[in-house]
Amino acid sequence: MTGTVYKSTGSWYTVKTQLGKNYQCRIKGRFRIKGIKSTNPIAVGDMVDFELETKNDETTGIINNIHDRRNYIVRKSVNLSKQTHVIAANIDQVFLLVTIDNPPTFTSFIDRFLVTAEAYGITTILLFNKIDVYDKETLDEVRYLAHIYRKIGYECIGISAETGKNIDKVKHLMTGKVSMFAGHSGVGKSTLANAIEPGLELKTKVISEQHQQGQHTTTFAEMFDLSFGAKLIDTPGIKGFGIVDMDKEEVGDYFPEFFKLKQDCKFNNCIHVDEPKCAVKQALDDDEIAYSRYRSYLQILEGEDEHYRTDNWD
Numbered sequence: 671m672t673g674t675v676y677k678s679t680g681s682w683y684t685v686k687t688q689l690g691k692n693y694q695c696r697i698k699g700r701f702r703i704k705g706i707k708s709t710n711p712i713a714v715g716d717m718v719d720f721e722l723e724t725k726n727d728e729t730t731g732i733i734n735n736i737h738d739r740r741n742y743i744v745r746k747s748v749n750l751s752k753q754t755h756v757i758a759a760n761i762d763q764v765f766l767l768v769t770i771d772n773p774p775t776f777t778s779f780i781d782r783f784l785v786t787a788e789a790y791g792i793t794t795i796l797l798f799n800k801i802d803v804y805d806k807e808t809l810d811e812v813r814y815l816a817h818i819y820r821k822i823g824y825e826c827i828g829i830s831a832e833t834g835k836n837i838d839k840v841k842h843l844m845t846g847k848v849s850m851f852a853g854h855s856g857v858g859k860s861t862l863a864n865a866i867e868p869g870l871e872l873k874t875k876v877i878s879e880q881h882q883q884g885q886h887t888t889t890f891a892e893m894f895d896l897s898f899g900a901k902l903i904d905t906p907g908i909k910g911f912g913i914v915d916m917d918k919e920e921v922g923d924y925f926p927e928f929f930k931l932k933q934d935c936k937f938n939n940c941i942h943v944d945e946p947k948c949a950v951k952q953a954l955d956d957d958e959i960a961y962s963r964y965r966s967y968l969q970i971l972e973g974e975d976e977h978y979r980t981d982n983w984d
């Protein structure tokens with residue numbers, strides 16, 4: 671049988687078949703996944719093959735194969751083993767919720783998020799939330815940011831999870847796809863989830879309640895089937911992605927507007943900093959590239975990312 675992993679709690683995996691039946695499955699033997707050292711061989715979103723086994727009237731599944739992943743996101747383990755933890759696989763798109771204030775979302779955060787998503791091969795859509803409470807000036811800022819990111823090719827929507835403004839547009843984009851919501855704490859991820867699917871309880875809340883009681887909890891992602899034919903992966907405590915290791919020469923490739931110009935730089939290994947006849951710097955001078963984007967790029971190049979690492983994950 672073949673199915674998709676909806677939930678994993680350590681050694682057991684909830685796998686749903688195409689006919690919509692859930693099986694509790696375990697892994698047979700050991701899996702090795704090319705290229706990554708992972709603490710967990712199978713993650714939410716994985717497509718797996720399994721055999722059924724019945725013992726004492728209880729039927730469970732034994733997973734014996736994992737299908738190739740289209741993409742996956744990881745977080746580095748907190749210990750020093752350099753192992754990674756795969757959070758989720760086969761994600762179609764991520765909605766990054768952005769608020770101008772309450773809390774503020776800075777372009778440096780947005781850009782680092784986008785670079786990482788590009789590196790993972792995941793489409794990002796920017797949702798500017800809480801537009802119901804913004805004054806004219808703040809709305810102008812939303813428009814300005816939306817203009818910058820649309821020009822690069824990112825879809826941008828102004829929404830209000832509270833009033834329901836443009837939620838239909840978000841649902842439309844989600845239909846038939848596997849999505850995730852990300853963004854700083856307090857931007858409205860849970861509120862949005864509830865606006866698109868009333869009654870859906872995301873774990874983010876549960877986890878923070880447990881936190882207050884001083885309990886240490888390991889967080890696991892979970893996939894939900896929504897009523898309008900969409901899938902949502904909930905990853906408790908997620909603000910962004912874990913960091914992808916990349917070389918200096920690679921960073922510019924994940925800024926789509928830089929990447930397009932790269933072929934016009936004099937040097938084909940140009941990193942757009944001090945090189946002469948650099949098409950990216952020329953475009954910056956011509957206001958074709960936003961200064962905030964170039965600044966974020968330099969920050970990433972210079973490795974000013976330590977605080978982002980902790981910022982991205984609770």
Ligand SMILES: Nc1nc2c(ncn2[C@@H]2O[C@H](COP(=O)(O)OP(=O)(O)OP(=O)(O)O)[C@@H](O)[C@H]2O)c(=O)[nH]1
Pocket residue numbers: 799800801802803829830831832833853854855856857858859860861862874875907
């Ligand atoms: N005015 C207004 N308030 C909103 C909107 N969306 C969310 N909020 C409020 O913002 C606060 C935070 O919203 P949450 O949905 O809990 O934010 P979250 O991103 O899930 O936060 P974490 O669980 O900490 O990651 C709540 O008080 C919401 O009522 C909105 O569109 N407009």
Ligand SMILES: [Zn+2]
Pocket residue numbers: 932935936940941942943945947948949950951
């Ligand atoms: Zn260049």
